[in-house]
Amino acid sequence: MHNLFNHILKYLRNLLLFSIISFFSLNALAEQSVEDIIKGRQQIFDRNYTMAKRVQALSEQGKFDEAINLMVRMNEGYKKVINMFPENTKKGFGTxxxxxxxxxxxxxxxxxxxxxxxxxxLTSLIKETDNIEATLGQFMWGNCKACHNKFREEH
Incomplete structure (x- = not known):
């Protein structure tokens, strides 16, 4: 009986240890996931901003096909980012x-x-506009500003 009791005690101790390890491992994975989400959306916004500056420069140089390719890539980024703001990503990791x-x-x-x-x-308008700066302001930079004014911390 004493042997059975020791065996059960050892089993419960291992079960408790496994539970504790699992708990901390799952929390670490959840934190990693939150970090990945936050850093992923930051990367998309940073990349889109870099591309927007490049679109501006290319458009002013008359290199519209290159600018249009960047606009299409930016478009894809904005579609992705919609799903990158779950409730558990409100704080942390430099958001x-x-x-x-x-x-x-x-x-x-x-x-x-x-x-x-x-x-x-903008991809269909950029080649035909008489005022590149105003067109980019209306269809690209204006949206950036609207988002920053309402949804992003000042920096």
């Missing part, structure tokens, strides 16, 4: 997202869709 994204999720998502749609419109 500059304001709580208004989650409080006003519908408007944030609509702005991302509008930005994406406007970039596609």
């Amino acid at each position: 500059e997202a304001l709580p208004t994204i989650w409080e006003d999720k519908e408007n944030f998502n609509q702005l991302m869709v509008k930005t994406s749609d406007d970039l596609i419109k």
